[in-house]
Amino acid sequence: MSANDALAKDTHEADAVGIEAHRPYLMRYALLQLRDVTAAEDAVQETLLAALQASSRYAGKSTVRTWLTGILKHKIIDHVRRQSRETPLEEDREARIDPDADVANALFAEDGHWHEFPSDWGAPDRSFESKQFWEVFEMCVQVMPPRTARVFVMREVLELSTEEICKELAITTTNCWVLLHRARLALRACLEHKWFKT
Amino acid sequence: MRMIPTCREATELLSQAQDRPLTVREKFTLYVHLPLCKGCRNFREQLSFMRQAVREYLRR
Numbered sequence: 162m163s164a165n166d167a168l169a170k171d172t173h174e175a176d177a178v179g180i181e182a183h184r185p186y187l188m189r190y191a192l193l194q195l196r197d198v199t200a201a202e203d204a205v206q207e208t209l210l211a212a213l214q215a216s217s218r219y220a221g222k223s224t225v226r227t228w229l230t231g232i233l234k235h236k237i238i239d240h241v242r243r244q245s246r247e248t249p250l251e252e253d254r255e256a257r258i259d260p261d262a263d264v265a266n267a268l269f270a271e272d273g274h275w276h277e278f279p280s281d282w283g284a285p286d287r288s289f290e291s292k293q294f295w296e297v298f299e300m301c302v303q304v305m306p307p308r309t310a311r312v313f314v315m316r317e318v319l320e321l322s323t324e325e326i327c328k329e330l331a332i333t334t335t336n337c338w339v340l341l342h343r344a345r346l347a348l349r350a351c352l353e354h355k356w357f358k359t
Numbered sequence: 360m361r362m363i364p365t366c367r368e369a370t371e372l373l374s375q376a377q378d379r380p381l382t383v384r385e386k387f388t389l390y391v392h393l394p395l396c397k398g399c400r401n402f403r404e405q406l407s408f409m410r411q412a413v414r415e416y417l418r419r
Contacts, residue, residue, distance in 0.1 A: 190417055265367060273365025278398030285408045289415050298412060316378065317413045323378045342374040349405050 180212050183229050190230060194237050194314045196303060204236040211236075234319055238329065241315065245330050264309075264347045279349065282357045294356060301351035305344055312337060313344035364388045369399045377406055 187208060191201035211232050212219075219228055270276055288294040302310060315326045323337045330337075364372065369392045372385050381389070393400055 186417070189419075193413075193416070269365075269367040273367040275366045275398050279401040279405060281397075281401055282405060282408065285405075286411065286415075289412070295416060295419070298416060317410060318417065338371070338375050338378065341378060342371050345374050345377075345406060345409060346370065348409055349402065352405075352409075 176216060177213060179225060180209055180216070180229065183226055184209065186226065187229060187233050190233060190318065191237060193299075193302060193318050195240060196307075196310065200240060204233060204240060207236050208233040237319065238321075241311070242329060264343050264350070268346055268350065280353060280358065282353075285357065288356065297352065297356045301348050301355065304351065305347050309340050309344045309347065312340040313348070316341055363391050363395075366392075366396060366399055369393070369396070370402055373399065373403050373406060377410065 184205060187205045188201055191204045192198070195201045195204065208229060212229055219225070223231075268276060302314070305313065312326055312330070315321050315329070316323065321329070323334055323341070326332075327334050327337050332340075369389060372381060372389055375381065393403070
């Protein structure tokens, strides 16, 4: 394929039909972060519109999916910004008033030892083949407390650094690490009980 | 932090290791704790599995 043909092919993939084909993937990406179907649909719709308007600017340097995900990431960050202005995360009030809100207090004894040791999951990536595994995974992310989930997904899905997350949400680095730790403890415990130990 | 961290402290460090480079001192405390603690070694492996699972979830 000549360079011109390759460019023509990529340009074609960035047209309306080519872009539309990525909608299910983009929805999954947006839902994991926004946890709200309407908000996720809005973000994806805005992304597809923006992509169509800018399709002439798609340079073919990355895949169409990477390009679209980049646009969606910005839409999601805008949404998170609006959301954190409306319901600031600045303090961890919940956990201070109610120690039960801190999952770590439930998982560790007062002397800092595990109540129940994490078990050996064997070769866990074999579960990637299973549709049921992904249903459990989705459920486990969805049941995390909202602020914990928000920070976790900003870190793991949007791949923002903790510095960037702190800045967006106006929380301290320590608070950010605490929330990430809780998120990982909670997701781990959920996967273990709902999947690996069943 | 004590020379030998508790499991709770060890998991905090293992979690933070996914977000920032640990200091030499922090690495050392894990180096002391982990060989003694199968639970925390499992936790460490599960952290990277969970990160991989998020990527895989999006890629499917």
